[in-house]
Amino acid sequence: MLINASHLDYVALNESIRKTDENCELIGCLGQRYIAAGMAQRSIRIDGVPGNALGAYLNGATITVYGNAQDAVGDTMNDGRIIVHGNVGDAVGYAMRSGEIFVKGNAGYRAGIHMKEYRDKVPVMVIGGVAGSFLGEYQAGGKIIVLGLGRASRPIISNFPCTGMHGGKVYLRSDCRDVLFPDQVTVRSTTDEDLADIFKYVSEYCNLFGYDVAQVMNAAFTVVTPNSNNPYKQMYVAN
Amino acid sequence: MRIEYVYPEFEVVRNEARCIQCRVCERQCANEVHSFDPDTGLMLSDESKCVNCQRCVALCPTRALKIVKSDCALRENANWPQGLIKEIYKQANSGGVLLSSMGNPNPLPVYWDKILINASQVTNPSIDPLREPMETRVFLGKKPAKVERDEGDGLKCTLAPQLTLAMPVMFSAMSYGSISYNAHESLARAADALGIYYNTGEGGLHEDFYRYGQNTIVQVASGRFGVHKDYLAAGAAIEIKMGQGAKPGIGGHLPGAKIVGDISRTRMISEGTDAISPAPHHDIYSIEDLRQLVYSLKEATEYKKPIIVKVAAVHNIAAIAGGIARSGADIIAIDGFRGGTGAAPTRIRDNVGIPIEPALAAVDQRLREEGIRNQTSLVVGGSIRSAADVVKAIALGADACYIATAALLALGCHLCRSCHTGKCNWGIATQRPDLVKRLNPDIGSERLIRLMTAWKHEIMELMGGMGINSIESLRGNRLMLRGVNLNEKELEILGISHAGE
Numbered sequence: 001m002l003i004n005a006s007h008l009d010y011v012a013l014n015e016s017i018r019k020t021d022e023n024c025e026l027i028g029c030l031g032q033r034y035i036a037a038g039m040a041q042r043s044i045r046i047d048g049v050p051g052n053a054l055g056a057y058l059n060g061a062t063i064t065v066y067g068n069a070q071d072a073v074g075d076t077m078n079d080g081r082i083i084v085h086g087n088v089g090d091a092v093g094y095a096m097r098s099g100e101i102f103v104k105g106n107a108g109y110r111a112g113i114h115m116k117e118y119r120d121k122v123p124v125m126v127i128g129g130v131a132g133s134f135l136g137e138y139q140a141g142g143k144i145i146v147l148g149l150g151r152a153s154r155p156i157i158s159n160f161p162c163t164g165m166h167g168g169k170v171y172l173r174s175d176c177r178d179v180l181f182p183d184q185v186t187v188r189s190t191t192d193e194d195l196a197d198i199f200k201y202v203s204e205y206c207n208l209f210g211y212d213v214a215q216v217m218n219a220a221f222t223v224v225t226p227n228s229n230n231p232y233k234q235m236y237v238a239n
Numbered sequence: 240m241r242i243e244y245v246y247p248e249f250e251v252v253r254n255e256a257r258c259i260q261c262r263v264c265e266r267q268c269a270n271e272v273h274s275f276d277p278d279t280g281l282m283l284s285d286e287s288k289c290v291n292c293q294r295c296v297a298l299c300p301t302r303a304l305k306i307v308k309s310d311c312a313l314r315e316n317a318n319w320p321q322g323l324i325k326e327i328y329k330q331a332n333s334g335g336v337l338l339s340s341m342g343n344p345n346p347l348p349v350y351w352d353k354i355l356i357n358a359s360q361v362t363n364p365s366i367d368p369l370r371e372p373m374e375t376r377v378f379l380g381k382k383p384a385k386v387e388r389d390e391g392d393g394l395k396c397t398l399a400p401q402l403t404l405a406m407p408v409m410f411s412a413m414s415y416g417s418i419s420y421n422a423h424e425s426l427a428r429a430a431d432a433l434g435i436y437y438n439t440g441e442g443g444l445h446e447d448f449y450r451y452g453q454n455t456i457v458q459v460a461s462g463r464f465g466v467h468k469d470y471l472a473a474g475a476a477i478e479i480k481m482g483q484g485a486k487p488g489i490g491g492h493l494p495g496a497k498i499v500g501d502i503s504r505t506r507m508i509s510e511g512t513d514a515i516s517p518a519p520h521h522d523i524y525s526i527e528d529l530r531q532l533v534y535s536l537k538e539a540t541e542y543k544k545p546i547i548v549k550v551a552a553v554h555n556i557a558a559i560a561g562g563i564a565r566s567g568a569d570i571i572a573i574d575g576f577r578g579g580t581g582a583a584p585t586r587i588r589d590n591v592g593i594p595i596e597p598a599l600a601a602v603d604q605r606l607r608e609e610g611i612r613n614q615t616s617l618v619v620g621g622s623i624r625s626a627a628d629v630v631k632a633i634a635l636g637a638d639a640c641y642i643a644t645a646a647l648l649a650l651g652c653h654l655c656r657s658c659h660t661g662k663c664n665w666g667i668a669t670q671r672p673d674l675v676k677r678l679n680p681d682i683g684s685e686r687l688i689r690l691m692t693a694w695k696h697e698i699m700e701l702m703g704g705m706g707i708n709s710i711e712s713l714r715g716n717r718l719m720l721r722g723v724n725l726n727e728k729e730l731e732i733l734g735i736s737h738a739g740e
Binding site: 010014018033034037038040052053056057059071072075076078090091094095097110113114116117118119121134137138140141164166167229230231232233234235236237238239 | 326329330332333334335336337338339461462463466467468471492494495496503507508509511512513515517521522531534535538539540541584585657659660
């Protein structure tokens with residue numbers, strides 16, 4: 001179903017998406033929030049710029065944005081897929097538990113914070129460009145992959161990455177000599193096994209956005225893992 | 240003695256003449272205080288492990304046991320009370336942050352005890368709740384500012400979603416993980432039978448309890464544990480936890496050792512991984528950001544459920560509540576500094592936050608002054624200990640109260656304040672199967688139902704005494720309250736007169 005969003009506020013827009021069971025194509029989207037919140041088993045195509053909390057609590061739907069997206073994309077996402085042909089704002093994939101997010105360009109602050117995993121639910125986020133500060137803060141599971149394409153001399157991620165990380169992995173397409181990590185994580189070069197681990201997602205990224213996967217993979221990668229599942233274990237004394 | 244030695248706080252007194260060496264105490268104590276000495280045929284005790292939970296006392300068939308506070312004391316010092324000195328020793332021994340459980344036990348003012356309730360004499364006669372109808376039902380949610388009519392002159396009856404409570408009390412948030420499966424089941428079943436609500440806390444909702452969804456408030460905290468579409472859809476309302484009275488400004492942290500089996504499944508995180516809920520929601524730095532979370536939850540549940548925002552009572556609570564009301568929240572829950580907890584740093588629990596009584600009075604007053612009191616309901620907790628506290632809270636401006644410690648007491652809690660050890664002998668704050676089964680949900684839910692039924696009757700009697708037959712006429716009716724032993728500033732903030740005025 002084609003929905004012209006240009007004269008709809010978010011309540012009306014989201015209601016019109018909910019009313020139909022069909023796949024939707026939104027045109028003229030301009031900042032409407034909460035699009036497809038909690039939705040399952042649908043495909044939603046968006047032309048324009050969706051507002052904050054796009055695909056919050058997403059439960060299986062596929063969202064493709066032909067433009068940039070704003071803050072809190074895929075907040076507490078449980079399943080599904082979000083593909084953004086542009087940049088995203090802050091806190092993309094906050095506490096996501098499963099599903100996939102592909103961002104062609106850059107991400108703002110706090111990408112992938114609180115990302116978790118549970119049994120067969122392992123979320124993956126691929127950011128094609130660079131990511132802002134606090135990437136993967138409190139990460140407890142899942143995979144965050146940052147490719148740094150077109151970053152020139154900029155560092156691949158900004159300050160304070162992986163603080164409080166206690167699960168999951170962060171893969172960075174860089175030697176990361178210009179990045180400062182906290183003590184509670186281990187930072188090392190990738191092994192063949194690590195690269196095999198992410199190949200599927202990087203090639204999917206390349207398929208989606210028209211890159212050559214061999215070229216993208218042909219670079220130094222760094223992997224970050226936590227030192228402990230229980231970073232605060234020794235902190236307390238019973239009173 | 241060794242420098243790190245801390246003398247035990249309690250003594251186990253065993254009446255040897257009564258003790259029949261049945262070893263019940265030994266089997267009942269998860270702390271392993273009691274043991275049997277086969278050589279002498281006598282029961283022994285290691286009082287250093289005793290937390291004074293009274294389990295052995297209650298179960299001893301011959302009443303041979305009592306637990307008393309040790310009289311082995313350090314030299315008295317008003318500036319250095321014993322507790323403080325022992326805390327210094329513990330920290331010097333371990334280098335750890337002191338961790339405590341349940342509410343602030345310190346002798347700080349309890350304003351409820353300084354507020355007295357009115358009764359009718361001669362004029363405006365009192366009402367006997369045994370003979371006359373009394374309305375204790377309350378509705379929580381946004382109320383319209385004015386009556387509106389449609390074109391046909393009919394009333395516009397579309398209301399924002401409301402929670403309907405048979406009495407103005409609900410069980411407040413305690414996560415599955417901090418308390419046991421059987422404790423949750425007791426609360427859920429009691430809430431269902433009573434026509435009130437219980438609250439999942441931030442640990443998700445066990446699949447067995449989805450059937451109590453009509454009487455369940457599901458919580459969303461910064462860690463978002465167990466939060467997904469079905470969970471949001473299951474509850475009657477959704478509570479965003481911004482803060483907790485026992486530990487304002489800090490987050491939650493369930494150690495990985497407790498994330499096993501069902502707890503892991505319900506929180507939807509891997510076994511053995513710490514469950515960390517940081518103090519702030521890292522996507523909320525303003526009222527506008529809060530509004531975003533409130534409305535994302537409304538959108539995800541199609542505007543069918545009220546959204547509660549829970550905060551701890553802190554210094555500028557009136558201004559904060561004003562902001563929350565404008566964020567679109569349907570209900571504001573405020574938790575006072577005496578609220579309980581399964582574990583909190585002692586220094587935070589005992590020193591951070593403010594009492595619920597002035598916080599409630601200030602919030603109700605501010606929302607009225609700003610003309611937005613109808614936009615949200617107010618629920619208060621931390622700590623509400625009796626039907627009298629409930630009546631006083633409502634007269635100060637609350638729509639309903641949250642209780643948790645009182646509910647746990649009904650389930651058998653003896654307030655030993657050792658929840659953080661995970662070895663609760665009463666089967667409440669533990670996940671050990673042998674301990675959990677000590678709490679029978681049939682009995683637990685019955686006890687909760689009896690407690691709430693008794694409170695409901697007391698609430699009706701107190702209302703009847705004032706000549707009031709509906710909670711609606713009591714709410715914010717501060718003329719029904721008088722203060723004793725309160726200074727002018729306290730009376731001013733509480734908005735009540737002194738006794739005799």
